Amino acid sequence: MDAYVQVALIEKAKKVFALDGGLFLSFPVVTPVGFQPAALAALLAPQSAADYAAAADFSRVVNFVPRDQVATIDGENFLWRIYGDILANAEVATGRNDPVADGRHAAAQALLYEIDGDGTRHESAAYLSYRSYRDAWFTAQEDYNAQRITGEAATDPAEQQHWHDTLEPQLRGVVGQALADWQTLGRRAEIEAALASEITDAANDPGLRWSQWQAGFNPDIDMSHSGPVAFAPTGFSPTDITGAGNWLSTSMSATEIDSLLAGAPNELHVENTGNIEQVTFEYRSVSVTRPWFDSAALTSRIWREPAESVPLSDGADPPGGRLPAYVAALVLVRNIVVKPKAQAPAVATGPLRFTLAATLLTRREVNLAPMVMMRTAPPPAAPEPAPPPTRAFIRLQRQSFNAVAVAAAPTPTAMLARRFSPAALAVTEAASPTATSLIARRPMIDIARLRRGPLAFGRADTIEPAAAPPPPPPPPPPPPDETISVLAFVCKRLPRAPDPLPDLTWN
Numbered sequence: 001m002d003a004y005v006q007v008a009l010i011e012k013a014k015k016v017f018a019l020d021g022g023l024f025l026s027f028p029v030v031t032p033v034g035f036q037p038a039a040l041a042a043l044l045a046p047q048s049a050a051d052y053a054a055a056a057d058f059s060r061v062v063n064f065v066p067r068d069q070v071a072t073i074d075g076e077n078f079l080w081r082i083y084g085d086i087l088a089n090a091e092v093a094t095g096r097n098d099p100v101a102d103g104r105h106a107a108a109q110a111l112l113y114e115i116d117g118d119g120t121r122h123e124s125a126a127y128l129s130y131r132s133y134r135d136a137w138f139t140a141q142e143d144y145n146a147q148r149i150t151g152e153a154a155t156d157p158a159e160q161q162h163w164h165d166t167l168e169p170q171l172r173g174v175v176g177q178a179l180a181d182w183q184t185l186g187r188r189a190e191i192e193a194a195l196a197s198e199i200t201d202a203a204n205d206p207g208l209r210w211s212q213w214q215a216g217f218n219p220d221i222d223m224s225h226s227g228p229v230a231f232a233p234t235g236f237s238p239t240d241i242t243g244a245g246n247w248l249s250t251s252m253s254a255t256e257i258d259s260l261l262a263g264a265p266n267e268l269h270v271e272n273t274g275n276i277e278q279v280t281f282e283y284r285s286v287s288v289t290r291p292w293f294d295s296a297a298l299t300s301r302i303w304r305e306p307a308e309s310v311p312l313s314d315g316a317d318p319p320g321g322r323l324p325a326y327v328a329a330l331v332l333v334r335n336i337v338v339k340p341k342a343q344a345p346a347v348a349t350g351p352l353r354f355t356l357a358a359t360l361l362t363r364r365e366v367n368l369a370p371m372v373m374m375r376t377a378p379p380p381a382a383p384e385p386a387p388p389p390t391r392a393f394i395r396l397q398r399q400s401f402n403a404v405a406v407a408a409a410p411t412p413t414a415m416l417a418r419r420f421s422p423a424a425l426a427v428t429e430a431a432s433p434t435a436t437s438l439i440a441r442r443p444m445i446d447i448a449r450l451r452r453g454p455l456a457f458g459r460a461d462t463i464e465p466a467a468a469p470p471p472p473p474p475p476p477p478p479p480p481d482e483t484i485s486v487l488a489f490v491c492k493r494l495p496r497a498p499d500p501l502p503d504l505t506w507n
Helices: 001-016 037-043 049-062 080-091 099-112 125-154 157-184 190-206 205-218 254-260 295-299 389-400 412-419 421-432 436-438 445-449
Strands: 021-026 114-115 121-123 235-237 248-254 276-289 325-340 484-495
Touching: 001 021, 001 125, 001 157, 001 276, 001 325, 001 484, 021 325, 037 049, 049 325, 080 205, 099 114, 099 121, 121 125, 121 205, 121 389, 125 157, 125 190, 125 235, 125 248, 125 254, 125 276, 125 389, 125 445, 157 190, 190 295, 205 295, 235 412, 248 254, 254 276
Parallel strands: none
Antiparallel strands: 021 484, 114 121, 235 276, 248 276, 276 325, 325 484
């Protein structure tokens, strides 16, 4: 894929997915990040060593600390480590007395969460419904923005008229309906008032609120040690993303690509070879779900760090600190097709691979470990008993709203294993002529008659050459590439943190 097409993809993603000033996109330009559907299907309830390895890969990929437009991990500073350190070592205020705030806080907690018999707190059905309708509104907005960019860049008068007269009103109506559903069925105002109360009224009893956050993430029981490395189980929502009807399709014409390049920052200026006529692909976004993480703890104003600690975020633009941002969502793409212009060289298709230099997108030196290309590992030689799920995995399944079980597709390794299994080889051997059978079919020659000379043979005695074996059947076409690639990580900026309230008291 030409560099200028990659820049166009980056710029279009920014215009579709990062319209909120509190968000920015980080792109895997160092190493491609891709998931196989079978691996994604096993994230919520891993059953084998291969499933746990995939779950560990996914968790490490989406819990790196984003700093700018280049996504890199260093193998140490994962979100769960920084979050756990804050919960364990922060200095928490003693609070103030306000019975009215106590009542509001208790009501908010009752609406947002449910408590199990063992004391574990998880999101209520109302809160999960709110998230579902909010995500549907996000998806409608993203589709509108993607189609708007294409429609406004069109030069064909018929295409322009179709966008303004037909497509734009239809998409705007979908966005409006999604917003109405979020506000009514998703109880938006009620849920968001409870979330606001959770933040403001926590100052009335900081110790209680902090203990709730600590109970939500206990590394001893919430970290999984079943994979190659310890990790905090992480998923995505909605989970039913592998079906054809769960993806949006879009395209970029040569005209739209030119328009996107014209609006790109100067540092992303690359040569436009003009070889591409159109780029089509499917895309969608998913929220990252973490049952052990509550971002309100990071931005709460009831705590402060020990003296001389590095702050989480300095609130600058771009922010600096130990945790200036975290990954909130993923932009996924698949089935990318690049159509070259006539007489232009063919373009290879497949999973998304950026070839842009990282220095075009960042000023810092990128010398960290690259991201990983996550694939389902080959099945073990013998079935392994699945370890008992951790509390975080159980809560992860609850947190994933309307999860849909997806049948795991066989991996290339598994298909090769079946092809060359003992049973398959036995069938192949029975169907293929062996050396012994070829010798047995050779014509038997009468040596005595040969000695009498060639005239002793009649026409019927003529030895015909053996018929040539039929040509082998053509090899089957390769299976379609099902890789789901990450186009971008949607990152949420942290404001200044910690930023304790001035009227609190401390021990």
